[in-house]
Amino acid sequence: MRKNFLVTILVFFFLFVSCVREEIIDLSSRYQSQLFVIGFLSPDNNVQIYVGRTIPFGSNQINPEDFKIFDAEVEITEEGGDTYLLNPIGNGVPAYGCSKEEFSVSEGKTYLLTVRHHELPNVFAKTTIPLNKAFWKNLELSPDEMYYYVVSGTWEKAENIDIKQYGVRLENLEPYRLNKGTNEGIFPQGNLITVKRDVFIANGENKVRATLLTRDIHYSEFSRTSDLTWDITENFSSAGFAEIISGFKGVIPQHSNIQNGAGVFGSYLSDTRTVE
Numbered sequence: 001m002r003k004n005f006l007v008t009i010l011v012f013f014f015l016f017v018s019c020v021r022e023e024i025i026d027l028s029s030r031y032q033s034q035l036f037v038i039g040f041l042s043p044d045n046n047v048q049i050y051v052g053r054t055i056p057f058g059s060n061q062i063n064p065e066d067f068k069i070f071d072a073e074v075e076i077t078e079e080g081g082d083t084y085l086l087n088p089i090g091n092g093v094p095a096y097g098c099s100k101e102e103f104s105v106s107e108g109k110t111y112l113l114t115v116r117h118h119e120l121p122n123v124f125a126k127t128t129i130p131l132n133k134a135f136w137k138n139l140e141l142s143p144d145e146m147y148y149y150v151v152s153g154t155w156e157k158a159e160n161i162d163i164k165q166y167g168v169r170l171e172n173l174e175p176y177r178l179n180k181g182t183n184e185g186i187f188p189q190g191n192l193i194t195v196k197r198d199v200f201i202a203n204g205e206n207k208v209r210a211t212l213l214t215r216d217i218h219y220s221e222f223s224r225t226s227d228l229t230w231d232i233t234e235n236f237s238s239a240g241f242a243e244i245i246s247g248f249k250g251v252i253p254q255h256s257n258i259q260n261g262a263g264v265f266g267s268y269l270s271d272t273r274t275v276e
Contacts, residue, residue, distance in 0.1 A: 035123045035261040037115055040219055041105045042268050048097035049074050068094035072117045079110040107131050113265045123261035127216050132158035133269035134214045141208055141275040149199050154192045165220045167213040168195045183224050207276040219266030221255035
């Protein structure tokens, strides 16, 4: 009886083992890579469009070089006008461009962007250069406390420009450092718009370059979203993170005008002054 029981157990064991096999199933993601494009047109600057690819969520390894695309075809067309094929910038930079003399852009005109790549869907976008460029009415740099200064300035608001479309970029010149946040400290004051922002200057070179931006809606929204993302990153390990997330009910705003892809194609006008 005992012997029959042991034989039965052994037979069951071998049958069980023979019915089990290891099989690895490749669960492919429904998300496919897309073209990622960033570029901003301005009459004062050369054309430069950055092109990369998105990396599907859940990728085992992420190599920064995998983002870059050096063999795209990038075209800019003035609406109702000529098309210009941009050249690769080179030097390991995944960007395409030309000088402002080769392809000039003008206030109030609309420009179409087309990017093609043999592995990914073509993407399209358009932007209209803003009208009524804002100019600094006054701009001052004053000491606040040790190593900190206050940049304050004003400009006149145009009737057809929303206050959100204005931005101020501050740069320390010696040594060079770009201060984060182009949308902070901007508020209306009567018929004027005012900016007031702290800057950190540790080397005694109290010289700051301030650029007043008049942006299209795409550049404006993308910039504001970028500032929000920066705040979330800085406050990720603190109570500030919970406050930000709860304010947006867990859904972080995004903005992109790239059809079939990701990124942003916008435009702006700028007025730059240096104060000390």
